[in-house]
Amino acid sequence: MKLFKLASLSCMVCAAFSAQAAEPSTAEVELGVIATSGNTDSTSLKGKVTINQELENWKNNYQLDALYKKDEVEVDGVDEEQTTAQKLFVSAQGDYKLNQEHSALFVYGSYTDDRFSGFEYQSTVAVGYSDQLFSTDNSFLNYNIGPGYTFNETDDGEKNEAAVVRLAAEYQYELSENAKFTQLLSTEAAFDSDNNTRTRSESAVSANLMGNLSMKAAYTIVHNSEVPADNENTDTTTSITLVYLF
Template sequence: MNERVKAHSISPLCVILLLLAGAAQAGDWGDEGWSGFGELGAVVTRGNTDAETINAKTRVRYEEELWRHTLQLEALKRAEEGATTAERYLGNFKSDWKFRPREYLFGALRYENDRFSGYEYQASAAVGYGRRVIDTERTRLELEAGVGVRQSKVRDGERDDDTILRGAMFFERRLSETARFGQDLLVQAGQDNTEVESVTSLTAAINDRLAMRLSLTAKHNTDVPEDREKTDTITAVSLVYNFW
């Protein structure tokens, strides 16, 4: 159910700023402890055309009085007539230190391997400041800004090390007791290339554990090899299982 249209280490100073900035005050962001989900979409066709598509995602989060840690993993693979036509793997890890009720400092690591993007991999590490701008029963909006480093390697073997500015937005709106709309946006801008990733989703709960999700992911690189498109999109319909 997917359609494809086509590190450096953090410096010691950044780590000190992340861990020692200001006097800590607890933030009340929701239930403490573990939360997470697994998401799977798969399509297999046989007959005149043999094709298989698998889209899998998982996110695990642990939250306590002063900290929030989030691990996210994604995998996408599509094959037609025995030939792979899409293959992408993504890993994200982020830690947030809630030093005020709606403000936090974060450290983020990201690694992406997209076989058909023209890059062998793109890896980044960033630190910065985030704020929960809106926090009501129905609406949540978080904004982040930071700096970091990125290492990219293209398929021909050339490697590029770059300093980046990182901006992110996380928006969620509860449409009803069982449905919610989400919009996540990530921008990582460097001297040679700017990455923009947008994930738009609509989730409808089936019961306490299961839900259906319709999502559109758009990934844009301003600098790609001549034989590659700058923008890739993935449309997916998936079944979501909430672990906790």
């Protein structure tokens, strides 16, 4: 039922933004698989889909990011396969262009389902202003800022809501003709220090292999200032994936 609600919410948000165009401008799909056997048995799967639309009055971005990991662990002297990581992050943002440059008004929504975070779900909605701070021949820095609201529920059924300020930035630097560095950073800072402030960071280097196919190495950090008991505040993921641009 929860997955059905998530799928329905994602479809409604995407449909609202994409009604003005039949096809996305670009779609980027990345996939990474790691499997080991022998002394250590484990399987890891990471996938991400990013869709960008460049319309006359709107610039839209949709994202789905998933991670699954299964390891063989010893329980009471018996080896058993157990799921050790299962994460799903979905977001959509629409930017209404104010002029021919980069300034825009945005509306944003996200949903996170992380099985081992202590939260049943975490969700955010926000509106505000977006612009480009600077742009050179080989780099740029975009940002957006605005008020929002977060909703979450812990595994124990405790529900929390809070007003936040959302600040996000995207930096890109071309290392060479075939390689680039990207830094994505976002924080949803609660007005009340007793409520959770959530921060996501992805640092990545990607290199073109051939045509539209690239390889990407990334380091992702997710930090929650307030978490349920017996849970860590910070999760990190190191990944190597193949990326295909449509």
